[in-house]
Amino acid sequence: MPQYCFTDNQDHTICRFYPLGKAPRQVRLGKTVFRRNLRAEHAGTRHTPGNWPMKSDAAGVHPSQIKEAYDHSVRIGIPTQFTSDGRAIFTGREHRKNYCRAIGLHDRNGGYGDP
Numbered sequence: 001m002p003q004y005c006f007t008d009n010q011d012h013t014i015c016r017f018y019p020l021g022k023a024p025r026q027v028r029l030g031k032t033v034f035r036r037n038l039r040a041e042h043a044g045t046r047h048t049p050g051n052w053p054m055k056s057d058a059a060g061v062h063p064s065q066i067k068e069a070y071d072h073s074v075r076i077g078i079p080t081q082f083t084s085d086g087r088a089i090f091t092g093r094e095h096r097k098n099y100c101r102a103i104g105l106h107d108r109n110g111g112y113g114d115p
Helices: 038-042 063-075 093-103
Strands: 003-007 013-017 026-029 032-036 054-056 088-090
Touching: 003 038, 013 026, 013 038, 088 093
Parallel strands: none
Antiparallel strands: 003 013, 003 032, 026 032, 054 088
C-alpha cells in the first residue's frame, strides 16, 4: 500500500497508508484538519533520470586521501568531488564513465555506455 501524507495549517505532517487511490483528501485528528500534501509524499524520492549526482563507494577513497584524489582528478582533466567519508560524486553518466576509465575501474553490471 502506498503512503499518503497530510499537513495541517501549522506545517505538521502525518503520513498514513491507504489502498491505491483510496486516500481521502483530508484527515481529522481531534479538531485539527490535515490536508493531502503531494510534495511531502514525494520528498526524498530519486527517479531514474534524476539519480545524479551519484555517490560511488567503489570509486571512493579513504577519507585521509580525499585531497590527493581530488588533485589527481584535476590533473587527469576530470575534476571529481568527494563526500566527507570518501565517496566519489559523479555529476552525470559521461563524468562517471570518463573518471572510472581513467582510474581503471570497470562496472561488470553496468549497462550500455557504462564504464
